[in-house]
Amino acid sequence: MADRVPPIDRVLESIDAAETVALAQQLIRIPSITGREGTAISTTVAEWLTAHGIPAEVQEIAPGRLNVVGRIEGAAPGPRLLLNGHLDTKPFDGMVIDPTGAVIRDGRLWGRGACDMKSAIAAVLVAARAVRESGELRRGTLLVGFEVGEEGGGWTFPQLIGGPGACDAMICAEPTNLEVHLGARGGMPIVVTTFGLATHTGMASQGINAIQKMARVIESLYALPVLAEEEPAWGRSQLNCEQIEGGGKVTASVPDRCELKVDIRLNPGLPPERLGPALEEMFASLRATDPDLKVEWAPRVAPWRATQIPLDAPLLAAIESAAARVVGRPPTRAGFPGGCSAMLLLNDGKPAVIFGPGHIQQAHTVDEWIAVEQIPLAARVYAAAALTYLS
Amino acid sequence: MSIDLAALTAELIAFPSHDDETEVQRFIARALERIGLRVELQEVIPGRYNVLACRGEGGPLLCSHADAFPPYDHPDPFTLRREGEVLIGRAVNDTKGQIAALIAALEASRGPCEVAITADEERLGRGSQALVPRAAAAVVLEPTDLAICPAQGGFLECELRIVGRPAHGTVPQFGYNAILAAVDCYREICALPPFTVEHPLLGRPWTTLGTIAGGYEVGVVPPFCTARFDLGIWPGIDLGEARAAVLAVVERFGGSLTILDESPGFELHADAEIVRRLAAAVERTGRPARLGGMASWTDAHNLIMKGIPSVVFGAGELGTAHSDRETVRLSDLGVVRDVLQILIDDWVDRPPHPEPNAPL
Numbered sequence: 001m002a003d004r005v006p007p008i009d010r011v012l013e014s015i016d017a018a019e020t021v022a023l024a025q026q027l028i029r030i031p032s033i034t035g036r037e038g039t040a041i042s043t044t045v046a047e048w049l050t051a052h053g054i055p056a057e058v059q060e061i062a063p064g065r066l067n068v069v070g071r072i073e074g075a076a077p078g079p080r081l082l083l084n085g086h087l088d089t090k091p092f093d094g095m096v097i098d099p100t101g102a103v104i105r106d107g108r109l110w111g112r113g114a115c116d117m118k119s120a121i122a123a124v125l126v127a128a129r130a131v132r133e134s135g136e137l138r139r140g141t142l143l144v145g146f147e148v149g150e151e152g153g154g155w156t157f158p159q160l161i162g163g164p165g166a167c168d169a170m171i172c173a174e175p176t177n178l179e180v181h182l183g184a185r186g187g188m189p190i191v192v193t194t195f196g197l198a199t200h201t202g203m204a205s206q207g208i209n210a211i212q213k214m215a216r217v218i219e220s221l222y223a224l225p226v227l228a229e230e231e232p233a234w235g236r237s238q239l240n241c242e243q244i245e246g247g248g249k250v251t252a253s254v255p256d257r258c259e260l261k262v263d264i265r266l267n268p269g270l271p272p273e274r275l276g277p278a279l280e281e282m283f284a285s286l287r288a289t290d291p292d293l294k295v296e297w298a299p300r301v302a303p304w305r306a307t308q309i310p311l312d313a314p315l316l317a318a319i320e321s322a323a324a325r326v327v328g329r330p331p332t333r334a335g336f337p338g339g340c341s342a343m344l345l346l347n348d349g350k351p352a353v354i355f356g357p358g359h360i361q362q363a364h365t366v367d368e369w370i371a372v373e374q375i376p377l378a379a380r381v382y383a384a385a386a387l388t389y390l391s
Numbered sequence: 392m393s394i395d396l397a398a399l400t401a402e403l404i405a406f407p408s409h410d411d412e413t414e415v416q417r418f419i420a421r422a423l424e425r426i427g428l429r430v431e432l433q434e435v436i437p438g439r440y441n442v443l444a445c446r447g448e449g450g451p452l453l454c455s456h457a458d459a460f461p462p463y464d465h466p467d468p469f470t471l472r473r474e475g476e477v478l479i480g481r482a483v484n485d486t487k488g489q490i491a492a493l494i495a496a497l498e499a500s501r502g503p504c505e506v507a508i509t510a511d512e513e514r515l516g517r518g519s520q521a522l523v524p525r526a527a528a529a530v531v532l533e534p535t536d537l538a539i540c541p542a543q544g545g546f547l548e549c550e551l552r553i554v555g556r557p558a559h560g561t562v563p564q565f566g567y568n569a570i571l572a573a574v575d576c577y578r579e580i581c582a583l584p585p586f587t588v589e590h591p592l593l594g595r596p597w598t599t600l601g602t603i604a605g606g607y608e609v610g611v612v613p614p615f616c617t618a619r620f621d622l623g624i625w626p627g628i629d630l631g632e633a634r635a636a637v638l639a640v641v642e643r644f645g646g647s648l649t650i651l652d653e654s655p656g657f658e659l660h661a662d663a664e665i666v667r668r669l670a671a672a673v674e675r676t677g678r679p680a681r682l683g684g685m686a687s688w689t690d691a692h693n694l695i696m697k698g699i700p701s702v703v704f705g706a707g708e709l710g711t712a713h714s715d716r717e718t719v720r721l722s723d724l725g726v727v728r729d730v731l732q733i734l735i736d737d738w739v740d741r742p743p744h745p746e747p748n749a750p751l
Contacts, residue, residue, distance in 0.1 A: 094557075094614060116559075152609045185561065198714045200485070200687060206710030211600045215574045240563040242613055244570045247602035253460070253713045254599055260570075261608055265561045338561035338610070361565040364611050365557055 008387050011134040012326065015126055015383065017376035021109065023048070024122035024375055025102035028111040034088035035153025041087045042066035045121065045146060052129045054144075057164045061148060061156045069145040069164040070125075072132045074390050078140025081315075081389055082167035083124045083382055084341050085174070085356075086150030086157070089113035096366045108369040115370045116363035120173035120356040121146060123375055127382035140390040143167055150341075157341045169315050169351045171385060172342040175358035178327060178374055178381070180319055181336040182233060182353065183308035184343045186266035188275055189301055191259060192217055194246075195294040198256040207254030208292050211246040214258040217295060220286055221262060226270055226278045234267040234306075234335035261300065265337055272303035306335070307346035315351040315389055322384035323355065326377055331355075355381065394495040396488070396724045397478060401471035403487035404480045409461040412510050416440050416457050419490060419508050426498045428506065435521045439510045443522075447503025450738045451665070452526035452699065453493055453731060454519070454690055455486045455533070456512030460713045476721040484707025484719040486512075489532035492706065492724045496731035504735045512690050515652075519690035528665035528700045530734065531691040534707035534719070537726055538683025539673065541659035541666050541702050542592040543691055545624035547633060548653065550617065551576060553605075553646040557614035566612030567645075570605045573616040576644040583640065585633040586622055593656075593684030596623035619651070623686060626658035654688050657695045665700050672733040676726060685709075704730075 032041035042058055049056035049070040059067040068087070089112045092099040099112035109119065128144045131137055145165035147156045161167060174181075194214045199207030218241055227237050240263045247255025266275060279297060287293050309316050323331040336342070337360060342352035357374035399422075406415035420430045420442045428444040435441055442457070459482035462468035468481035478488060490508060497506070505526045509518030553573045558566030580586070581598045589595050598620065605616025622637070624630055630653060641648040659666055661682060670680035685691070687709060691701040706723035 090609075090611075199710050200713040205595075205597060206708075207714070209600060211603050215578065215600075218571065218574060238561060238563055240560045240610075240612055241568060241570050241606075242560055242611065243606035243608050244613075244616070245604050247600070247619075248604070253601070255601060258603070261606070263560050263610060338559060360559050360562050363559045366614070 007134065007136045008384050011130050011136060011383050011387060012380045014130050014133065015376060015379050020122055020126045020376045020379050021372055023125060024109060024119040027118040027121055028102040028113050029100050031100055032088050033091050034149060034151035037065055037088050037148045039064055039066055042068050045087065045125065048125060054128055054132055059160065059163050061159060065148045067145070067147045067156055067160045069143060069160070070128060072128060072137060072142040074137040074139045074141060076139040078390055079168040080141040080143055080166065081386055082143040082145050082165055082170040083128065083386070084145050084170055084172050085117050085121045085124060086148065087121065087146045088148045088151050088153055089116065090151050090364050094366050104372060107372050109372050110367065110369045112368055114368050115175050115358035116368070117174055117356060117358070119358060119370045119375045120175065120378060123357060123379035124173055124382055126379040127386065130383045131386055136387055138391045142386050142390060157344065161344065169389065170342060170345050171319060171382065172340050172352060172354045173356040174336065174340045174354050175356045175360050175363055176334070176336065176354055177359040178323065178357060178377060179332040179334045180323060180353055180355055181334050183306060183346055184336040184340050184354065185237070185338065186271065186304050186306040187339060188264045188266060188272050188299060188303035190262050190264065190297050191300050192262060192295060192297045194258045196254060196256040199254045210255050210258040213293055213295065214244070214246060214260055216286065216290070218260065220282050224278060224282060226275060229269060231267045231269050233333045237267045237270045238265045238337060266306050267335065268306040268308050271305045304343070307343045309346060309351055309353055313351040316353055318389040319353050319355055319381070319385045322381045322388055325384055326380040394498055396491050396495055396728065397471070397473060397721055399491035399494060400478055400483060400488045400724070403490055404471055404482050405469050407469060408457055408459045411439065412457040413438065413440055416442050416508065416510070419457060422494050423497065423506065426494070428497065433521060435510050435518050441510055441518045441521060442508040444506040445504065450503035450505060450526065451734060452505040452507060452524045452529035454507045454509065454529055454531045454694065455489050455493060456509045456518065456690060457490070458510055458513050459487070460485065460513055465715045477718050478721055479718050481717060483717055484534035484705070485712035485717065486532055486705065488707060488719040488724050489705045489727060492727035493532060493731060495728040496735065499728070500732040500735040502735040502738050509690055516690060516693055519693035522694070522697070524694070524697070524699055526699065529691070529694050530665065530669060531689050531694065531701055531703045532705040532727070533685065533689050533703050534705050534709045534712055535683055535685060535703055536708050537706060537723060538681045539666060539669050539702055539704050540683045540685040541661060541663060542590060542626055542684040543657045543689065543703060544593055544596070544684065544686040545630065545654035545656040545692070546688055547622045547624055547630070547637065548651040549622065549637065550619050550649040550651055551641060551646055553616045553644060555612060555614045555616065558612040560610035560612055563612050569613045569616035572644050572646070573603065573605065573618045576640060576646060577618060577620055579640045580622070580637050583636045585624070585628045585636060588625065590625045590684060592682060593625055593686055596625050597686055598622050624654070624656050626656035628656060630655045654692050657692065659700055659702060663700050665702050669702055669704060669734060672730045672737065675733050676729045678726070
């Protein structure tokens with residue numbers, strides 16, 4: 001009887017939902033703020049792998065900062081598939097829930113990292129164990145690899161795949177709400193500076209207020225025509241005015257300088273080579289209509305293009321069929337709105353997709369949570385995709 | 392022996408007086424004593440002094456302030472530069488040039504008067520708050536470009552805080568951007584009627600977004616933004632109503648508002664006695680008397696609150712004050728000196744002093 005159950009379904013049935021969620025809770029209870037993660041999160045993951053028969057290796061990035069890789073060899077040689085996530089989280093500042101409480105309420109698991117992305121780490125671990133215990137890995141190598149520093153603390157993924165996490169294909173487990181994300185948006189973080197003319201506030205009309213000039217720049221940025229373009233699976237490119245600083249001397253003087261940091265995330269159809277001239281044109285027309293406007297802009301880091309997996313890639317077929325099998329309907333295709341590890345592989349010409357539990361809307365929030373039901377579903381999708389891709 | 396206005400202005404601005412005006416006050420006190428006034432230092436708060444001086448009984452109160460706007464990145468704030476007849480440097484018009492003109496006028500005149508050189512005008516106005524003048528009216532010396540200003544703007548100094556809803560910076564549509572909300576909120580406030588009604592002498596009220604700060608640099612929809620702004624309150628505008636209107640806008644944006652400081656606007660009648668006397672003095676120098684409005688808070692506010700009709704007058708343009716381009720024309724300081732001398736000597740609550748050797 002049991003012999004007639006297809007092997008993948010048997011593996012999926014072996015994944016226990018409650019255990020997966022409990023593991024996610026355990027990881028959330030270990031603080032691992034980006035840049036000062038501490039070793040506890042990494043050694044917990046490494047020890048869990050070892051305890052379940054998966055050889056694990058830690059990669060020391062700096063004292064107190066460890067990446068972790070687990071390795072399951074298939075029956076025959078073949079490609080190395082990496083299931084990847086980051087162990088670090090955003091800081092706890094301003095959170096309105098207990099960041100390490102890992103409480104389950106209303107079908108949600110609450111805490112820092114619940115969505116981004118400790119639940120996904122738990123799902124990857126449980127999936128890896130199910131694959132190992134099934135003995136069904138036909139060929140290649142299934143790697144699970146987790147890095148520190150992704151959330152701004154000095155990203156170490158390049159070291160991970162330059163070292164023990166070296167791979168040929170990858171599923172990045174960042175939160176996609178169980179959608180299949182074909183790649184990651186490009187980015188062009190810029191800084192805009194407006195310059196004014198200081199004067200006594202009582203004669204504000206004789207000065208040039210750099211902050212008020214910036215308000216006009218902001219308006220124009222949001223009205224950029226290239227940001228209104230829609231792309232299938234990707235929607236629109238996105239703009240976030242993330243930081244502003246203007247004036248600050250004292251209030252009795254018109255501010256003569258204002259600086260705005262803007263993050264622009266780019267669809268495949270809007271590479272930096274298109275956005276740059278579009279911005280130049282926008283600033284030129286602003287200057288033309290306002291001779292008092294003195295404004296400069298510059299990229300804050302080298303801009304990067306969006307990346308996308310070829311639509312005929314076997315890895316894409318494997319994850320989509322796995323998701324359809326587990327969730328019961330074909331997954332939505334979309335583009336990952338931010339940067340993630342998949343970009344590095346795609347830029348190297350290696351297949352990578354992004355698939356994970358949790359909605360990015362809940363990432364980085366003051367009351368971060370994840371829908372509990374998505375965690376074991378993700379684990380099953382990872383196991384099925386690995387067994388399919390490495391079959 | 393007449394006083395060299397440029398040299399005296401240079402001496403006055405050489406004293407840094409943005410944090411503590413005591414040194415320049417001692418200098419001013421000595422200068423006033425030398426020309427025969429009775430001088431005392433009035434301690435306003437520990438270690439901060441007004442200079443009070445008088446000559447005879449009665450006469451007008453002539454008031455200015457000794458503290459200066461901080462130098463910040465002014466390239467050379469304490470050294471007077473001279474380009475032709477233009478004097479350049481921190482406080483040349485706000486207000487050390489005026490003080491030089493006043494000292495020169497006192498030296499040249501003989502009539503009775505009261506003098507108050509205040510501390511702390513640029514910050515909290517505690518100097519003029521502490522005054523107990525006896526005079527019936529006052530002239531407050533500030534840069535008005537020689538306009539006689541019976542209308543004076545008040546202000547509402549506000550701090551706006553907006554709490555946004557953070558979201559991953561790459562999906563900004565899920566958040567509420569506190570920076571954008573703060574900018575929009577300020578814009579709506581500026582469009583409120585109290586800040587758009589024109590005044591015949593003051594024009595349109597000024598509104599200045601002085602500082603703004605919000606957000607992190609790390610890929611989050613900014614969850615907070617703080618903006619400080621000043622709104623001009625013209626005479627005739629009810630301060631309480633203006634405040635309530637601002638608050639209503641702020642509440643619509645889900646923000647909170649702190650009033651850091653406020654003052655109503657004031658206006659003397661154009662035919663108030665001090666206005667007429669000052670106008671007559673200006674005309675006696677051979678120039679037309681021109682009325683104007685003082686858009687900024689000055690010590691005149693505190694004097695008016697004490698029941699002393701006060702008018703603002705002086706050389707230089709307020710628009711250059713507080714900036715690195717602060718200038719004043721030497722000839723305009725000369726006009727201020729002459730006008731003040733005439734005002735003092737023509738003051739009529741006692742007869743003009745007799746001409747030497749003139750028959751009584």
